Amino acid sequence: MLALSLGVTPACSEGSKKMHTTVQLSLWQLIDQLGAHQPIRREPVEHLLHTTLARTESSNEYFTFWSNGDGVPIALDDGTRIERIVLRTSNEGDARGALTLTLSGRCIRRDDVKGRFAGMRIAGAPSGRSPNEETTFRSETAWGELVFGFAERNPDCLSSVGFGEKTK
Template identity: 40%
Template sequence: MNPQATAMTLWQAVEALAAQLPFSTQKVGRTLSTTLSDTHAEGGDVFRFFEGTPVRLGDGTELARIDLRIKREGPHPGFLVLELGGRCVPMAEVRQHYANLEITGVPRGRSLDEATTHTATLGWGRLSFGFTERNPDCLAHVAFDPS
């Protein structure tokens, strides 16, 4: 399946998504030029899981998987993970946009898909950048965890 294309860069997409909290399938879909569908995932008693079609950004980054979780009941801003592909986004580029990062997760040696996670604490919550053991020099995912 060919990804949808949008002229936004990764960093414009991150800023645009953070600016629209709380998340909804409509807002995330419109921002990223994708359609989010309910995955009807097992164990979805508390959260509904939505997945978007892949999106190719203007800077060559691909949002290979878009994973949105919204609480079924009660107020909650949602949780969003963007899994990246396409071009390599190195840590130096992440630090150009978010200089104050703390390491909040480290691989435990169980899988090459485990990540070292660097997190920025922002006014709206936590924005995390994961670099997997499989490809530690390139950003693998961005997670939005609003508080």
């Protein structure tokens, strides 16, 4: 399990009655922590983000999907907010997980991401049907793959981060 003591505090957004959790990590620290705890599994993600993930109706015989269905955002130390968490785990023995975090809050610029992950390559482009469609970039790491998404509605600001395990 995670050998990390997290400062986690419940808080209420200004002008909002909706509670959120604050995790005392920046987005970059969170990426490092999630990468250090492979394989990607529900319990470590819940512990690290101080949330509970619920099984979704999208689950099937091959994969189980988990989400923070309560819609309570998670605020990070650097002003980034995690609006949605989607975790996919395999129902087969050599289970590989995948995790996607949908972000809001401060703008993390494309150049900032490229500065940290120099080997990024374009992986996907929007079709033009929705301002929420993303241009995606992939970056290989020692533990797997990161996918960074930049939505058309704000193409220079990071809107999602995906985590995939290294294939065997």
